Amino acid sequence: MAAGSTLSGPDIVETVRRRWMFRHPLVIRLAHWLNVVCLAILLMSGLQIFNAHPALYWGAASTFDKPFVAITDDQRDDGTPRGIVYVAGHTFETTGVLGLSNLNGQQAGRAFPAWATLPAHQDLATGRRWHFLFAWAFVLNGLIYLLYGLGTGQLRRRLIPDGDQMRGFGSSIREHLTLHFPEGEEAKRYNVLQKLSYLVVVAVLLPLMLLTGLAMSPGVNAVVPLPDLFGGRQSARTIHFIVTNLLVLFVIVHVLLVLLSGVANNMRSMITGWFVIERKKLPAGPGETP
Amino acid sequence: MTPRLMTPRLTPRRLRIPASIALPHRRGFLTAAAGLLGVSALGGCDRFAASPTGQRALKAGEDANLFVQRLLLTPASLAKEFPDSEISPWFKPNGTIEPPDRAYKALAAKSFDGFKLRVDGLVERPQDLSLSDLRALPARTQTTRHDCVEGWSAIGKWTGVPLAEVLQRAGLKPKARYAVFHCADTMEYAMSGEEEEEEAEPEKTANPSMETRLEGAENQASDSQAAGAEAPKPEDEESQGTPVRYYESIDLTDAYHPQTILAYDLNGKALPVSNGAPLRLRVERQLGYKQAKYVMRIEVTEGLNGIGDGKGGYWEDRGYEWYAGI
Numbered sequence: 001m002a003a004g005s006t007l008s009g010p011d012i013v014e015t016v017r018r019r020w021m022f023r024h025p026l027v028i029r030l031a032h033w034l035n036v037v038c039l040a041i042l043l044m045s046g047l048q049i050f051n052a053h054p055a056l057y058w059g060a061a062s063t064f065d066k067p068f069v070a071i072t073d074d075q076r077d078d079g080t081p082r083g084i085v086y087v088a089g090h091t092f093e094t095t096g097v098l099g100l101s102n103l104n105g106q107q108a109g110r111a112f113p114a115w116a117t118l119p120a121h122q123d124l125a126t127g128r129r130w131h132f133l134f135a136w137a138f139v140l141n142g143l144i145y146l147l148y149g150l151g152t153g154q155l156r157r158r159l160i161p162d163g164d165q166m167r168g169f170g171s172s173i174r175e176h177l178t179l180h181f182p183e184g185e186e187a188k189r190y191n192v193l194q195k196l197s198y199l200v201v202v203a204v205l206l207p208l209m210l211l212t213g214l215a216m217s218p219g220v221n222a223v224v225p226l227p228d229l230f231g232g233r234q235s236a237r238t239i240h241f242i243v244t245n246l247l248v249l250f251v252i253v254h255v256l257l258v259l260l261s262g263v264a265n266n267m268r269s270m271i272t273g274w275f276v277i278e279r280k281k282l283p284a285g286p287g288e289t290p
Numbered sequence: 291m292t293p294r295l296m297t298p299r300l301t302p303r304r305l306r307i308p309a310s311i312a313l314p315h316r317r318g319f320l321t322a323a324a325g326l327l328g329v330s331a332l333g334g335c336d337r338f339a340a341s342p343t344g345q346r347a348l349k350a351g352e353d354a355n356l357f358v359q360r361l362l363l364t365p366a367s368l369a370k371e372f373p374d375s376e377i378s379p380w381f382k383p384n385g386t387i388e389p390p391d392r393a394y395k396a397l398a399a400k401s402f403d404g405f406k407l408r409v410d411g412l413v414e415r416p417q418d419l420s421l422s423d424l425r426a427l428p429a430r431t432q433t434t435r436h437d438c439v440e441g442w443s444a445i446g447k448w449t450g451v452p453l454a455e456v457l458q459r460a461g462l463k464p465k466a467r468y469a470v471f472h473c474a475d476t477m478e479y480a481m482s483g484e485e486e487e488e489e490a491e492p493e494k495t496a497n498p499s500m501e502t503r504l505e506g507a508e509n510q511a512s513d514s515q516a517a518g519a520e521a522p523k524p525e526d527e528e529s530q531g532t533p534v535r536y537y538e539s540i541d542l543t544d545a546y547h548p549q550t551i552l553a554y555d556l557n558g559k560a561l562p563v564s565n566g567a568p569l570r571l572r573v574e575r576q577l578g579y580k581q582a583k584y585v586m587r588i589e590v591t592e593g594l595n596g597i598g599d600g601k602g603g604y605w606e607d608r609g610y611e612w613y614a615g616i
């Protein structure tokens with residue numbers, strides 16, 4: 001498993017009831033927590049930026065009266081205001097959260113509510129500054145992670161499913177649905193669904209965020225015709241928003257599974273590097289009685 | 291797989307802690323730490339952004355953006371030009387839609403017959419160019435995408451005189467570095483003595499959005515050039531203090547870019563008032579708020595210190611990037 005990843009000391013330590021394995025090297029742990037900070041700030045400042053024009057379009061230019069998605073407010077038949085989300089011809093009422101929400105004790109027409117945006121009040125200029133600063137942090141952090149992961153083989157070991165895992169795809173789905181996670185030997189590596197979802201995030205979703213983000217820059221466009229890759233600048237903006245939603249979905253599932261599959265062990269391993277496998281669930285070694 | 295796996299059972303002292311006892315404490319500590327961190331991070335962000343250190347840190351991202359764009363963009367990199375079939379049916383009029391200023395209204399009433407573009411500052415031969423003078427100069431037509439800082443885009447066909455032509459006629463002095471654009475539209479009125487107080491609030495909510503938002507309850511002024519304060523009323527112009535009119539600036543790299551033009555036509559017709567008549571700057575590799583409308587005077591300068599609050603533009607002085615390429 002994790003070979004040569006510690007500067008000193010063993011990667012596996014046996015104690016009376018537990019097997020301690022060194023799972024996450026320092027670079028990976030740092031990259032993980034920096035990414036938590038970056039993605040949180042990028043998300044919230046991104047929602048602030050979205051609020052400045054809370055509508056999405058497809059193509060190169062905006063079709064103002066025919067958006068693909070819009071989060072806004074209008075009035076009910078009785079004249080009271082309501083927040084709405086409009087998606088491809090369908091309208092959903094979302095008063096209180098989207099379109100119309102509480103700001104300093106008053107109802108305010110704004111796409112995402114104050115608690116979800118950075119800054120809380122509408123301030124596009126500051127939102128952009130947060131977004132760009134942490135976009136840089138995110139990119140540098142991601143580059144270090146990728147270079148380290150490729151160089152040490154960590155990336156392949158962590159994210160590419162082994163042959164036997166692919167054959168056990170169906171049973172892994174069953175395990176997730178019944179919330180019975182691998183124990184003992186099998187807990188030493190990420191399971192197949194875990195590997196594949198991390199792979200999609202690392203290799204597809206996060207790079208897509210960067211590319212669709214850059215595709216919105218008129219400056220970068222003059223050097224690299226990125227919008228053409230995505231069907232135009234407004235399409236790139238829409239994809240940027242959709243992938244944001246996918247990442248939020250990933251984070252929700254990720255955190256849920258961390259909670260369900262042993263929060264203390266998972267948290268310790270991502271903070272100190274050490275992951276514990278209960279000994280009673282390990283197969284008996286030579287000379288041991290089960 | 292590795293020799294390490296075969297390591298005989300080692301029990302270093304540091305791992306001998308009865309983990310079952312240590313764990314609950316650690317778990318409690320971690321949960322509390324994570325919670326504290328989360329709360330203070332969210333509450334602290336705004337305070338951080340307002341502090342001098344925070345301002346400097348946030349500015350670092352902007353500086354990095356400018357650095358990379360300067361590295362990537364050559365004078366020859368052109369913004370994409372679109373076929374006429376992609377022209378937006380409606381080019382969203384943005385910012386100031388109708389300048390409230392009396393002098394401008396008088397010009398507009400006579401179809402800008404008396405309009406003269408003043409070119410001065412660090413030039414050898416100051417110029418006063420009428421619209422027909424400008425139309426007599428070499429022209430460039432380009433169908434480009436206009437990207438608002440808010441996020442929306444519109445495609446329009448612009449015809450105008452390359453800024454380089456105008457600057458060449460005027461002749462730059464050796465110290466010239468920037469072209470500053472002084473516009474006709476009043477954005478707000480500066481009160482003598484209490485400018486800081488007056489501007490503090492609008493700064494927070496102002497937004498160079500390129501559209502008129504009717505629903506912007508918390509964002510009373512979200513128009514591009516017209517934002518920042520209550521819409522100025524021409525009737526009591528004098529009583530409200532000194533008018534602050536829109537201003538913008540670009541450096542000579544952008545000023546001499548082939549797609550940087552002073553546009554007088556939009557989609558083959560004379561530029562409408564709502565889109566910046568009689569003359570509007572097009573700097574195609576930057577965002578909408580750089581595309582100054584109602585340009586009356588171009589001042590060539592060595593620096594940006596004397597212009598507004600010194601950041602190079604009306605919106606720049608309110609927190610937006612001077613180099614708006616992203």
